[in-house]
Amino acid sequence: MSQIGFSAEKYIEEQSKYILERIDNGDGKRLYLEFGGKLVQDKHAMRVLPGFDENAKIKLLQKMKDQVEIIICIYSGDITTNKTRQDFGITYDLEVLRLIDVFRKYDLEINSVVVTRYEDDSPAVDKFINKLENRGIRTYRHRFTKGYPTDVDTIVSDEGYGANPYIEVSKPLAVVTGPGGGSGKLATCLSQLYHEFKMGKKVRYAKFETFPIWNIPLKHPVNIAYEASTADLKDVNMIDSFHLEAYGIQAVNYNRDLEVFPVVKRIIEKITGEESEYKSPTDMGVNRAGFSIVDDEVVREAACQEIIRRYIIAQCDYKKGKIDNDTLERIKLLMDELSLSSEDRKVVIPAREYAEQKKACDDRYVNVVVMAMEMEDGTIITGRSSRRMVAAAAAILNSVKYLSGMADEIHLISPNILRSIQELKTEVLMSDKSSLNCEEILTALTISAATNPSAEAALGKLSCLRGCKAHCTAILSDKDETTLKALGIDVTSDPEYITNNLYYG
Structure with a gap:
């Protein structure tokens, strides 16, 4: 029988409580929650955390459905390159359609779809937008933010976030998700913050990212498995230096969040006119997965198997021309770091x-x-x-x-x-x-x-x-x-x- 290393029941209880606390602490302010990873059918989490319910996150939202509406982001470049979701073998644009159907099944309100970093003369992207609009799905085009990431004055202006159309939101929790990494979720959240504050509405931002798990060791196989799963994005796990400096506590985050945190902090402060409530990228997160691991050895072994699995799949993807050699070598280095080989599967x-x-x-x-x-x-x-x-x-x-x-x-x-x-x-x-x-x-x-x-x-x-x-x-x-x-x-x-x-x- 399969061994259990993670308590799904504890996770749902702990996670829902923590998200509700984050909303309640906002004194009635709307919360834009950037949802990283897979909101539904998170098979990666299910594989590395045996016992994890692949639909746990959407079940959390279903419990709060009267307070939630969902915005789905997709990067225009992922449409033109036909980027594929590994678990289902379907392209990201089709994944957006599938997600809408799944969210509706759970009786969750779909606010809209945002095509991020939109560029003119993109026939495939325009065709996708027309398909959504013809089916009654509100669709927005957000272009690359002028001035990003260094010129905060331009970013937080009518030339920057102000150039994006405002997405009408009515409920206290706006979940911003996407078919995969790099979908433009953060930019969409910050754009909304800009528009809302300009209208005199005070709102907040937080981030839900299951991996890396911040309160387990940096080199824990579960966190290394996350690096393997995002090798094409070149994600690297690191100690959150901002968190360590502010609290004297080690927390794990990844390079993109650490690199962008000073910018995001300055942008939020520029938008709100107040000092940011967050002292670290870990502060921004609401992830409680690490508290629900009940057997560390079981999840370590499962994570090692996932890294091997990712490497074998990457070898085939390289053969098919789907990924470059750098991506394959990145996963191979992770295999070597844990002394794993394909034959260990x-x-x-x-x-x-x-x-x-x-x-x-x-x-x-x-x-x-x-x-x-x-x-x-x-x-x-x-x-x-x-x-x-x-x-x-x-x-x-x-x-x-x-x-x-x-x-x-x-x-x-x-x-x-x-x-x-x-x-x-x-x-x-x-x-x-x-x-x-x-x-x-x-x-x-x-x-x-x-x-x-x-x-x-x-x-x-x-x-x-x-x-x-x-x-x-x-x-x-x-x-x-x-x-x-x-x-x-x-x-x-x-x-x-x-x-x-x-x-x-």
Whole structure:
């Protein structure tokens, strides 16, 4: 059974109490809360803090829904470059649409979407804005702030934040979030502070950033895992020197917050005309995650596994041209810092060894691909590619057989059904790939369940694969990767293509 290292119940209680205190201490002032990280389905936090509820943060807001409205920020450059959210494999612009749907599901009010650092002549960005506005979503364009970051007088003027349109807000808590780092959340918050104070309304700013966790050691694996997750942003964890000087207490923050704090402090003071209530970037935060760790050894091990996972994924992303070598090397340095290797991920060696074993025993298996999957009880199940199906599909079928207590030789899907689907693919749909992918195999399994009791029993075990780790000896197709993620399987791959063809869908 998976070990628990984090108390979700304690976290929700502690965190909601602290946010409400921050609102109440404002004497009725509106609070702009910059929400970093993932507000919903925070799978990174769930992986490094076993026991963490991936939707804990939105559940917090749901408890305060009468006081909350949400502003979603997206950096225009992330739209034009098709930046992708790793956990779901979808681009940031699509992630904004998905977030709106999720927030509505939790009965939270969506105020608007802000496209930050907007530039003229951006057809992809304008198309995205039109799509939102045509669906009734208020959308704002915020351009790069003139004078930022050094010329505070220009920043806090009609030429700076004043050039941005004001976002109409009515509730006491305005949550400003985005699909990922660098979305422009801080600039949006400060722009709103400028407009509100200019209108004679006193408001406040605070920051909710789960990682790095400020009250655990700088080199704790959980904090290092955060660096691995933001390697493309070049985030580096540091001791908050401002906090240490002000209070004599060590706190962990990261380079971007530390670098920008003196500027943010001066901007807030310029806007408000008062001395800032914050003496450090840690003061600005409302994160209480560190107080809910109940087993440090469990979270350390989970965080080490996340760093390995990030490195293996980065190797594939580099092979695909999605990231540069500097990003890959940054994660490799973090691996070396903790003396970790790819083989420390339990499913890597079994997959590679089985592939080598098949290749050594028969020339027919020279291009064989293998996937290994770890079950909840620690058992490793493998599946290999064949003329009938891809390795990932074979691993899924073998896993549900194991979970159902069935012998390996039992056919869950009739060979005749598999053959018919292959003929449809190649002869009717004109596909050059005859092996069935994961989605096709799952569809065939579902159909077979209507007449085959074994298939019906196996189908019922698919949900048990959620949370399982898997590793494949070749890069997965986009479609297979999407299906595995939908099943909740945490999958990685060796950075090798199964074919020399340049197009690999």
